[in-house]
Amino acid sequence: MSRPRLGYLLKHAGLRLAELTGPALEPYGIDGRELAVLSVLGTPEPLSQQEAAQRLGIDRTTMVALVDALERKELVGRRPHPGDRRKNMVEPTERGRDTLERAARAVDAAEEAFLAGLPGDDARLLRDLLGRLV
Amino acid sequence: MSRPRLGYLLKHAGLRLAELTGPALEPYGIDGRELAVLSVLGTPEPLSQQEAAQRLGIDRTTMVALVDALERKELVGRRPHPGDRRKNMVEPTERGRDTLERAARAVDAAEEAFLAGLPGDDARLLRDLLGRLV
């Protein structure tokens, strides 16, 4: 292609990266979206479902199914918010924290492999530039 | 987020870019995927449906619907390959070439706006780095 669109580049870079991260996550029984949810829930600050959804820029109705799946795998647990019973606070289980840690390392390695072709600290630079756009 | 995943950054950069390119394309009656198809068909070299699909890394069954849509809008035309009647050669119409040119400029402007926050040469650099990964 003479001069590929930026949208095309972003999309296909994502697709090619997913070809590495998908298999890397397989041993842990989760996919990339579930890892992302686990990540935002893994911080010290406890989050409700909706807060977690907002952090990830996804809809609260989408979050329901994601938390359902993680709960079925016993990686997170729902409990009612003490002061506001409309809210579900969602927290990783012990196993969830362990899975998060190990799966995150596996994805780190996959990302590194994906970026291995970039010389010098271009990998860090790319991540930096993208971070400023998101 | 402490250190967002590369996959997250690519996906959400794409989403935010689409918020600009979508409206930018609206006056031309096509979306980003249709523009991409129009682009690969807009080169001097005539392409069959399947060749166009391969250039864009999409399935030939997906290309059917894309060409259908573009043909309905009279932006491309199908004609049988002279030497191999299994193949459809797909070419932009006059109107298709005109739309391609103007829509491409509109998307160029949207991309520029999207990247406007990056200082100096960083926009070109980002495109460069992504190009090496795809």
Added chain:
DNA sequence: TATTGTTATACTCTATAACTATA
């Protein structure tokens, strides 16, 4: 009245399988 979680539903994007016509 407004918000949280939930369900039902629908829409977009994509691929797989099977068909047809050609080679």
Added chain:
DNA sequence: TATAGTTATAGAGTATAACAATA
């Protein structure tokens, strides 16, 4: 036998609308 295009279909991923419980 193999390939190009097509169709039917199914599976992700996502969002909208409507509802119940709670504020």
